[in-house]
Amino acid sequence: MVFTVFPPSINHLVTFTAETAYQIVRSLPDHTNFTIYNNNMDFLVGGCLRDIILGKPPKDYDIISDAHVPFEPKVVLGKDVLTYRYIIGGKIVDVSSQLNLQKRDFPMNAMALDFQGNYYDPRGGLEDLFNxxxxxxxxxxxxxxxxxxxxxxxxxxxxxxxxxxxxxxxxxxxxxxxxxxxxxxxxxxxxxxxxxxxxxxxxxxxxxxxxxxxxxxxxxxxxxxxxxxxxxxxxxxxxxxxxxxxxxxEHMDLADPPACLCTHGKKAVWGALVQSKPEVIQLYKAWALFRHRAPKTPTTENPHKHYYDQCVAFLREKQELGDA
Incomplete structure (x- = not known):
């Protein structure tokens, strides 16, 4: 399926996409060999067209070109067909040399626009978007x-x-x-x-x-x-x-919220979110308050147990008063 123009309802969006792509290419450090001026920049393809049709700003631009790019890319992607990634004006620009719309992942990512204004949609991507x-x-x-x-x-x-x-x-x-x-x-x-x-x-x-x-x-x-x-x-x-x-x-024992919080701390809150145990979450602020205000642990034979006992007692009191 090949369209020479987009439907009128989205024609202005396509114009905007093409103009933006032109601006990006003109902003390259040296575009004498990679340029729309000698017709080497052939197609704009993929997700950027999809996003524009949906009224979303494109996250990146995929360009198909046989031209030689005269400066180093940020990264090179792919195996069989190499894709050169550039960051230009805060935008991601991916440049590759092979246009194969039939092999792209989904029909809506297999649309293409050339720089004479012709639109290609061999797999019905536009119909998918409208539906x-x-x-x-x-x-x-x-x-x-x-x-x-x-x-x-x-x-x-x-x-x-x-x-x-x-x-x-x-x-x-x-x-x-x-x-x-x-x-x-x-x-x-x-x-x-x-x-x-x-x-x-x-x-x-x-x-x-x-x-x-x-x-x-x-x-x-x-x-x-x-x-x-x-x-x-x-x-x-x-x-x-x-x-x-x-x-x-998933399997954390949350039957005793004060003891669980004093043992596991924030991890107990994560477990409560997973297991939908709001009573543990409600005590979390009280536990954080205790940690912030807890007196220094005195020198005892088992300081950790002393701290634990204080923490549990404090949370049980809050739990009984409903003042979590």
Missing amino acids: RQLSVEKERLEEDPIRVLRAAKLCAELGLTPVGDKVDGLLLLRQVNEGRLYQEYLKMILSPEWLKAIEILKDFFQLPLKVPSTNLPPLAPIRTSACEAHHYPELFGLPPKLTNLCWDL
């Missing part, structure tokens, strides 16, 4: 299974519904390098829309996760334990230290 959906293709996921996590995060952040091929998320994710898995997992679990992403992974990709009933602070141990991702650490590349901490939070 507020993300088309998932099994072949694309099998090429890079990390796209399972990216799909969930993208749908959650943009308010899209995943549609298309059903896949075995368990089987796919077990094929990915642990380092890459964990990096992508952290991006998802710490995003503002993480609850929706977990729901998509559970319902659409059939991963054995639990959807927490409430939002939680953006801390990986708390959110990981609450959604029970630590039960399957190999699926998300979780390091042993994080996995063990999550098990501790």
Whole structure:
């Protein structure tokens, strides 16, 4: 599907995108060999077009060009097809030399705009955006299974519904390098829309996760334990230290809040968030107050026990008075 112009409703957004890309290229230190002036800068592709159509400022710009860039990139990405990343005016600009829209992860990221104003959409990405959906293709996921996590995060952040091929998320994710898995997992679990992403992974990709009933602070141990991702650490590349901490939070004995707070401190609050124990959280301010005002521990045979006994007594008094 090829359009020579965008629909009128978004034409002004496309114009803005193209003009911004021109400005970025002109700001390069030396653009005599990497320039729109000799038609070497061929296409603007990917997420920047998607974001502009959705009325969001682009986070980065993907440019396809055969031109030689006359200065060093910030980093070089990729294996088969190299991508050169530059930071220009606070914007990320990725430059590569190969345009293959059929191989890109999702249809809405497989749109392209050339610098004569022609628009290319071979996989129906614009239709996906207008229908507020993300088309998932099994072949694309099998090429890079990390796209399972990216799909969930993208749908959650943009308010899209995943549609298309059903896949075995368990089987796919077990094929990915642990380092890459964990990096992508952290991006998802710490995003503002993480609850929706977990729901998509559970319902659409059939991963054995639990959807927490409430939002939680953006801390990986708390959110990981609450959604029970630590039960399957190999699926998300979780390091042993994080996995063990999550098990501790899930199984921490919180039956006696004062004793638990005086033993575990802030870690007890994390466990209370995971297990939904508000009575522990309510005593947290009193525990912090005690720590701040606690008298110096006298010299005794067991100073730690002396401090512990004082702390528990103080919190029990607060608990009984309802003055937590």
